[in-house]
Each structure stands twice: as structure tokens, then as C-alpha cells.
Amino acid sequence: MAGDEDLRTQLRALTIVSGFESTFLYPVPVEMVHACSYFCDALSSLWSVDPIDDIVLKSEGVPLSPVLQAEIDWLVGHGLLVPSNVAYAKTDRQTRLRADLALNNSLTDRVLEVLDEDEKLSREMGFVREVAAALAAMGPGAEGRAVSSDANFQDPLAGMQSVLDLMPDEGRSSATQSALRNFNSLARSAMGSDLSESELTALYTRHLQNLVASQDTW
Amino acid sequence: MQFPILRRLAVHGFELYPGTPEKPDLDATFLPGVTLIVGANGLGKSTLILVLYRLLTGPSEVAGDSGGAILGSGQLTLRPFRNQEPRMFARRVADQAVDAVAEVEFSLGSRRVHVSRKLSTLQLTSLSVDGDELEVSEAVFQSLIAEEAGVGNFVDWLLVLRYVTFFFEDRRSLVWDPTAQRRILKLLFTPPTEEDRIGQLEKRILSADSRARNTRATLAAEERKLEQQERDLAKLPVQQGELEELLATRENAEHEVVALRERAASLDAVRADVRLTLLRAREHRASLASEVESIRFQQIRDAFPSTSETAAYLLSQILTEDKCSACGTEVPEFRGALEEWLSAGDCVVCGSHIPGPGTGSAASRAGLPELHERLDVAERAEKEATKDRDRTEAELKHCWGRLSEVEETVRAAEARIRRLELEMPQGSRSQARREAIRDLRRQNEAEIESVLQDKNELDGLVHAANLQIAEYQERIRAAFDAYAEDFLLDTCSLVWGSHVEQVGLLGKGISFSVFQIDMSGATTDAEVTRRSSDGVSESQREFIDLAFRMALTQVAGTDGIGSLIMDAPESSLDAVFAPRAASVLTGFASPGSESRVIITSNLVDGRLIPTIAEKAQIEGPDDPRVVNLFEIATPTRALDQLHDLYMEALRRAFAPEERPNGR
Numbered sequence: 001m002a003g004d005e006d007l008r009t010q011l012r013a014l015t016i017v018s019g020f021e022s023t024f025l026y027p028v029p030v031e032m033v034h035a036c037s038y039f040c041d042a043l044s045s046l047w048s049v050d051p052i053d054d055i056v057l058k059s060e061g062v063p064l065s066p067v068l069q070a071e072i073d074w075l076v077g078h079g080l081l082v083p084s085n086v087a088y089a090k091t092d093r094q095t096r097l098r099a100d101l102a103l104n105n106s107l108t109d110r111v112l113e114v115l116d117e118d119e120k121l122s123r124e125m126g127f128v129r130e131v132a133a134a135l136a137a138m139g140p141g142a143e144g145r146a147v148s149s150d151a152n153f154q155d156p157l158a159g160m161q162s163v164l165d166l167m168p169d170e171g172r173s174s175a176t177q178s179a180l181r182n183f184n185s186l187a188r189s190a191m192g193s194d195l196s197e198s199e200l201t202a203l204y205t206r207h208l209q210n211l212v213a214s215q216d217t218w
Numbered sequence: 219m220q221f222p223i224l225r226r227l228a229v230h231g232f233e234l235y236p237g238t239p240e241k242p243d244l245d246a247t248f249l250p251g252v253t254l255i256v257g258a259n260g261l262g263k264s265t266l267i268l269v270l271y272r273l274l275t276g277p278s279e280v281a282g283d284s285g286g287a288i289l290g291s292g293q294l295t296l297r298p299f300r301n302q303e304p305r306m307f308a309r310r311v312a313d314q315a316v317d318a319v320a321e322v323e324f325s326l327g328s329r330r331v332h333v334s335r336k337l338s339t340l341q342l343t344s345l346s347v348d349g350d351e352l353e354v355s356e357a358v359f360q361s362l363i364a365e366e367a368g369v370g371n372f373v374d375w376l377l378v379l380r381y382v383t384f385f386f387e388d389r390r391s392l393v394w395d396p397t398a399q400r401r402i403l404k405l406l407f408t409p410p411t412e413e414d415r416i417g418q419l420e421k422r423i424l425s426a427d428s429r430a431r432n433t434r435a436t437l438a439a440e441e442r443k444l445e446q447q448e449r450d451l452a453k454l455p456v457q458q459g460e461l462e463e464l465l466a467t468r469e470n471a472e473h474e475v476v477a478l479r480e481r482a483a484s485l486d487a488v489r490a491d492v493r494l495t496l497l498r499a500r501e502h503r504a505s506l507a508s509e510v511e512s513i514r515f516q517q518i519r520d521a522f523p524s525t526s527e528t529a530a531y532l533l534s535q536i537l538t539e540d541k542c543s544a545c546g547t548e549v550p551e552f553r554g555a556l557e558e559w560l561s562a563g564d565c566v567v568c569g570s571h572i573p574g575p576g577t578g579s580a581a582s583r584a585g586l587p588e589l590h591e592r593l594d595v596a597e598r599a600e601k602e603a604t605k606d607r608d609r610t611e612a613e614l615k616h617c618w619g620r621l622s623e624v625e626e627t628v629r630a631a632e633a634r635i636r637r638l639e640l641e642m643p644q645g646s647r648s649q650a651r652r653e654a655i656r657d658l659r660r661q662n663e664a665e666i667e668s669v670l671q672d673k674n675e676l677d678g679l680v681h682a683a684n685l686q687i688a689e690y691q692e693r694i695r696a697a698f699d700a701y702a703e704d705f706l707l708d709t710c711s712l713v714w715g716s717h718v719e720q721v722g723l724l725g726k727g728i729s730f731s732v733f734q735i736d737m738s739g740a741t742t743d744a745e746v747t748r749r750s751s752d753g754v755s756e757s758q759r760e761f762i763d764l765a766f767r768m769a770l771t772q773v774a775g776t777d778g779i780g781s782l783i784m785d786a787p788e789s790s791l792d793a794v795f796a797p798r799a800a801s802v803l804t805g806f807a808s809p810g811s812e813s814r815v816i817i818t819s820n821l822v823d824g825r826l827i828p829t830i831a832e833k834a835q836i837e838g839p840d841d842p843r844v845v846n847l848f849e850i851a852t853p854t855r856a857l858d859q860l861h862d863l864y865m866e867a868l869r870r871a872f873a874p875e876e877r878p879n880g881r
Contacts, residue, residue: 043454055496056497057500059501066504068506073543074546077532077546084526086527087512088509088511088517091508094502094505095509096508097508097511133766156685157681157714157716157731158714159691160713160714162494162714163497
């Protein structure tokens with residue numbers, strides 16, 4: 001029986017896949033699920049939710065969350081997620097699973113309905129859906145560039161193979177948190193009021209989309 | 219910056235280097251590439267390197283410089299030599315070097331500089347640039363060098379020579395010393411004016427921090443005197459007892475705050491390490507598990523192509539991790555059964571026998587048993603790392619929690635003390651003292667505020683400097699990798715990260731960006747960050763530092779050129795690594811490069827000299843690239859008595875048949 005944290009992680013995985021499927025991205029590459037989970041964690045302080053992974057190893061490509069992957073495996077085992085095109089990609093540094101995931105709607109539809117009945121979970125998964133929709137808009141294959149465009153990965157003071165702290169102690173901020181604060185300050189000066197969590201999420205992900213698109217242009 | 223390109227060294231009238239009848243004294247030209255200074259013990263190899271160094275630095279040193287520790291604090295200053303220090307070479311010879319003069323020619327960019335000094339006192343005797351004679355004064359020399367080298371001041375020049383260019387036998391560390399690194403990286407990669415400003419701010423902070431703490435101590439002393447005065451009153455009001463208690467509580471709490479802050483800072487540093495170790499361990503375990511899974515998955519698909527991907531995936535996970543993803547149960551026995559079915563080619567769903575060759579031989583060919591062992595090791599490492607992380611986080615949280623409570627105790631005690639003071643009887647002798655204490659307290663608060671503001675400014679400047687240096691970190695890492703891979707068998711790379719230093723005791727630490735070393739070790743194939751050289755062998759430690767210095771010279775030097783002088787590399791090398799070390803040293807000054815590498819070497823058994831000779835195309839001991847102290851230096855008694863043996867050893871060291879490829 002899953003504990004609370006496991007349940008949150010499983011629901012996040014299902015919500016992400018559901019979010020992507022609602023934008024007609026089907027089945028969903030597992031890298032996109034991990035990338036979306038990373039962004040949910042990077043933006044989690046904005047929504048006052050706890051991250052799944054509060055620290056990440058800065059490396060090439062999308063960071064793999066072993067915690068998320070374990071719950072994805074659980075969901076596959078219980079038939080809620082269906083894998084296809086399973087393969088393993090090997091680089092100099094590591095071997096990683098490559099697979100596409102799809103919801104088994106006969107089981108997941110009811111889960112996602114019940115989710116809406118819990119206010120706190122519903123709010124958190126709403127945030128996850130927004131992030132998934134924004135990432136889907138960049139197109140499959142862009143998740144790696146989206147992650148590397150994130151402020152945490154762009155921070156020149158954090159070298160490869162160093163720790164990115166997504167939820168630093170009080171008095172410190174991650175680079176993404178600082179970027180969000182800057183966006184809010186700009187908006188406050190322009191409009192005289194703070195942006196909502198949804199607006200800031202949309203603004204930040206739009207900023208990432210522009211960065212990714214500009215790399216395409218080059 | 220312009221690193222010095224050494225071109226010529228000459229020493230005249232020095233008894234240690236009389237030379238030969240045909241060629242008196244010592245006159246060495248440094249051609250592009252490698253120059254070898256060879257000699258036995260006592261012939262003056264290290265002394266010659268020191269002469270070269272002193273020609274470039276004169277009779278000055280960085281104030282208090284005994285290693286990296288001084289480099290962290292505030293502005294560094296120049297200290298002229300005192301007492302007998304300038305006579306370091308005079309004491310080496312019977313005639314006190316009374317007539318000895320040494321001269322060096324070197325380039326800084328396109329400018330040719332010529333310097334000569336008396337060896338008895340290191341006094342400057344001539345100074346010229348591109349043939350034009352300049353005023354013979356240390357002030358002119360120092361100013362000229364700083365300007366032409368492109369550094370902020372002469373102290374920076376000394377630091378560059380000591381930490382980058384010259385690698386003396388004391389092997390002063392750079393890559394292993396974050397405090398030294400932050401100073402050197404800043405002066406190599408940021409404008410001199412900013413470095414100056416940072417130094418000034420640090421000095422001001424340290425001074426103000428000390429003042430604030432002294433005021434605090436004075437305040438505490440005044441408060442104790444007040445206590446005493448109050449006790450002397452004939453009839454103590456009830457508040458007095460409370461006041462004494464509050465003063466004691468506040469003092470104890472303040473001591474505890476200092477201790478807790480130090481503990482928190484120390485735990486924070488440990489936390490950074492354990493987090494990195496945990497993430498590495500996780501990545502490594504996940505990668506190994508994926509590798510095993512991939513082999514298992516393929517085995518199942520090969521044997522049973524009709525098996526669904528879901529089923530194959532779940533079965534491969536059982537075979538990898540002994541765990542069923544469908545129900546979460548640990549199933550090592552079922553895994554064993556699956557292994558047997560798979561090896562025998564039996565059905566992996568129901569175990570029915572299917573005639574055929576099975577996949578057993580394929581499994582062992584894939585190296586699975588070894589992979590499983592590595593996976594077990596990696597899983598244990600991940601568990602340990604998780605425990606370490608959880609324990610450290612818990613300790614840190616507890617520490618902060620306690621710090622918060624104690625700070626609140628201090629605040630509450632202060633507030634109550636102030637109220638009590640106001641309630642004290644007017645006109646008592648203690649009233650004047652109370653007012654003095656209030657003034658001191660206000661002064662102290664202002665001092666602390668000033669320190670914190672300066673620290674914020676310093677933080678901003680350091681952050682900006684870190685960003686400037688960050689622009690070079692990829693190039694430095696790439697250059698380091700190229701040099702290190704020739705020497706080390708372990709995987710070794712530079713990691714760009716941060717190092718927090720306390721500047722003064724008040725407020726938070728300042729984060730400086732520095733490089734650390736990642737190395738794989740003997741007992742693990744995952745990379746581990748080494749924040750100190752503990753656990754690294756002597757030769758590895760030195761050559762990692764050497765590779766780092768080479769990388770910095772290549773990236774920071776104009777046109778990527780510079781000089782590197784290494785004293786006695788053979789002292790820390792074993793016979794197997796000596797040729798590798800020779801490759802690294804000669805690689806820095808490869809053919810076509812204007813860079814110079816000057817190496818001193820004793821005649822030791824091994825391949826160091828032969829490998830250097832081959833790679834640098836040195837014909838023999840009479841080659842212009844060899845400074846042969848067996849000929850030039852005053853012979854020692856050992857050389858006199860065993861001359862033939864030494865000459866044979868010298869001949870052998872350069873003989874073609876001793877070289878790796880016989881060339």
C-alpha cells in the first residue's frame with residue numbers, strides 16, 4: 001500500500017501523462033515525464049507544494065528521478081500505465097531506459113476523477129497539468145533543451161556534476177526562484193500588482209519556449 | 219595575462235657554478251620546449267631554480283606568506299626581505315658571492331625584459347626593456363613587471379609565479395586549496411580594479427567585524443560592572459535578582475549562538491558533500507540497474523518474441539532488482555527460478571520446458587554476474603549515502619531549530635533587560651552606566667549593520683567575479699582533462715562548484731566559485747569528489763595540481779603560452795609513472811609552441827630522463843637543451859670520488875637504447 005509521498009508521486013506521473021495526452025501527444029516518451037517532473041519541482045515553491053526531488057545532479061540531458069521512475073514502474077506493474085517501444089540508451093556516463101507511456105484509461109479515468117475531490121491534491125495536480133501543457137507546446141524532443149534553458153541549468157556558477165538545490169534554505173534562492181522573482185518584479189512595476197501562480201508559471205514557461213525556439217532558429 | 223617566457227639565464231662569478239675552462243660560469247638559453255637541468259645531489263639544481271625565481275621577484279615576499287592560509291584574508295601586501303634573507307645565495311659559497319651576478323632575459327608579451335642582480339644581496343644592477351635601459355630601482359622594476367604582465371600589482375605577480383609558474387619541491391598546492399584558488403582565479407580572470415576593491419572590502423569587513431566584537435566585549439564588561447554596582451546597593455529591589463539572571467542567561471545564550479552558527483556552517487559544508495555523494499550514487503546505481511535490465515529485457519525478447527512489452531519489462535525488473543513491480547514484494551526465490559527457466563529456455567511465464575539451447579551461455583557472455591555484483595555494491599553505496607544525507611539533514615535542522623530558539627532567548631532577555639533598566643531607581647550611580655551601556659549597544663548595532671552591509675556588497679562583487687571566471691571554466695576543464703588523462707589511470711576531472719568562506723565572524727559566509735577534483739577510486743567505479751588531497755597518492759596529488767597549473771596557463775596566458783618550472787619531479791614518481799609524467803611535462807611545451815618547461819632532475823633509475831629526452835628530441839647531455847651541472851657546478855665529494863660511476867649513469871640516462879622507443 002503506497003504511503004502519502006508515493007501516492008503523490010504516482011498521481012503526478014499519471015497527471016503528467018494525462019496532461020500530455022490532452023494535447024494529443026500520445027504515447028508520451030518517459031523523458032518528457034521526467035522533464036515535466038523536474039519543472040514541477042523547480043517551480044514548486046511558487047505553488048507552495050513540496051518537490052518530489054529537492055536536489056538534482058546537473059548533467060547533460062534531462063535529469064532522471066529514481067523516485068519518479070520507481071513509481072512509474074509501480075504504475076506499469078499495476079496496469080495503470082502501458083509501456084511501449086521499450087529500449088535502453090547507453091552514453092559515456094550511463095545507461096537509461098527509453099520507453100513511451102500511455103494511460104490505461106479504463107483504470108486511470110476513475111483515479112483522475114477522484115483526484116478532483118481533494119482540494120489540496122487537485123490544486124497541486126492542476127499546477128502539474130499547466131506545466132505539462134506548456135512543455136507539450138514545445139514539442140516532443142525539445143524537453144532536453146527546455147531543461148538546459150531553465151535558469152538553474154543556465155547558472156554558470158553551478159558546474160556540470162554539481163548539485164542543484166531546488167529548495168534552498170531560507171535566505172537563499174535557486175536560480176529559477178530568482179528568475180520568477182524578477183519576472184514578478186517587472187510585472188509589479190508595469191501593472192502595479194503581483195502575478196498569480198498560474199500567470200507566473202505561464203510567463204516562465206513561455207520564456208523557456210522562446211529560448212528553445214531561438215535555438216531552433218540557429 | 220602575460221606569463222613570463224623565459225629565454226636565458228646566466229650566472230657569473232658564483233663559486234657554485236664555475237663552469238669549464240672553455241666556457242666559464244653558467245649561461246643557459248631556454249629554447250621553446252623542454253630544458254633539463256641535470257645533476258647529482260648537492261650540485262645546485264634547486265639553487266639554480268631559486269636564482270631564477272629571485273631574479274624575477276627580487277628581495278620581496280608576500281607578507282605572512284607561508285602557504286595558502288594567508289591568501290584568504292583581506293588585502294595582501296609586499297614585504298621586503300629583512301635581516302639575513304637577502305643573503306640566501308651568499309651563504310651557499312665561501313666567498314659570500316661578493317662578485318656574483320645573475321641575469322635573466324624573458325618576454326612579457328612582445329616586450330623583452332633583461333634583469334640582473336647581485337647574488338650577495340639580490341640588489342638590482344641593471345634593468346632594460348627591448349634594449350632600453352631603465353632606472354635601476356625596485357620600485358621601477360615592480361611597476362614595470364605589473365604593467366607588462368597585465369596584473370594589478372606586484373603582489374599578484376609573486377602569487378602567479380609561486381602558485382602557477384614555479385612548482386618547487388615544497389609542492390605548494392593550488393587545486394587542493396580553495397582559499398589559494400579563489401585568489402589566483404580572481405587575479406587571472408577578472409580586471410585588476412575589481413580585485414582591488416574586493417581586497418579593500420575584505421580588509422574593511424575584517425577590521426569592522428573585529429571592532430564590533432570588541433565593542434560587544436566592552437558592552438559585556440560594562441554590563442557585568444553594572445551588575446556588580448547593583449549588588450552593592452543596600453536594599454536590592456526584586457528586579458535586581460531578575461536582572462542578574464537575565465544577564466547571565468543572555469551571556470550564555472550568546473555563547474551558544476556563536477557555537478551553533480559555527481556548527482551550522484560546518485554541517486552545511488558536510489551537507490553539500492553528502493548530497494553530491496548521494497546524487498552520484500543514485501545515478502550510478504540507476505545506470506547499472508538499467509544496464510542489467512537492458513540485457514535481461516533483450517534476453518526475454520530474444521527467447522520469447524511474442525511476450526508483451528509490459529510483461530518483458532516487468533520480468534526484466536524482477537531479474538534485475540528481485541522485486542515485483544506488480545505487487546511490490548521482494549521475490550529473490552522467484553528470481554532464481556526465472557533465471558533457471560531463462561537459462562534453460564523454459565517458458566518465463568509458467569516454467570514449461572521448451573526444447574532448445576536456452577540462454578545460459580548468452581547470460582554469462584554478457585558479464586551479468588559481474589554486473590550484478592557491481593549493482594549490489596552500488597545499492598549498498600546508495601543506501602549509505604542516503605543514511606548520511608538523512609542524518610546530516612536532521613542534524614542541521616536540529617541545529618537551526620536550536621539556533622532559532624536561542625536567538626529568541628537572547629532577544630527576549632534583551633527586551634526584558636531594557637525594561638528593567640527603565641524601572642531601576644533614578645539617581646543611582648548605575649544610571650550613568652546604564653546610559654553608557656545603551657550608547658554602546660546602539661554603537662554596536664550600527665557597527666554590526668555596517669559589517670553586514672559591507673558583506674552584502676562583497677557578496678555582490680564576488681558573485682560578479684564568479685560569473686566572470688565562470689566564462690572560462692569549460693576551457694579550463696577541457697585543458698585539464700587533456701593533461702590529466704596522459705598521467706592518471708583513474709578517471710579524474712575538474713568540477714566547477716562553490717566554496718563558502720567566513721569573512722569575519724558576523725553574518726553569513728561568502729560563496730566563492732572554485733574547482734574541485736572528481737576521481738574514481740580503488741574500491742568504486744563511481745566518481746567521488748575530493749575536497750582535500752587525503753586519500754590521494756603523493757604522485758597523483760602533485761600531478762593533478764601540475765595539470766591544473768598547466769590548464770590555467772594555457773587558458774589565462776595570452777596566446778596560451780607560458781613557462782613552467784618544476785623542481786625534481788622524480789622525487790614523487792614510481793618507475794611506472796615516470797614516463798607518464800614525462801609525457802605530461804613535454805606535452806605542455808609541444809613542438810611549435812613558444813612555451814617553456816624547465817625541469818630539474820637527479821640521475822635516478824627509471825625512465826623519466828630517457829622519456830623526456832626522446833619526446834623533447836634531446837640528443838644527449840651536451841645538447842643545448844641540457845644544463846649539465848656535472849660539468850658546470852663545483853663538484854661535491856661524492857662526485858669527485860665516484861666520478862666515473864656518475865658519468866656512466868649520465869651517459870645511460872641519455873642513451874638511445876634506454877628510451878621507450880629507442881630514439
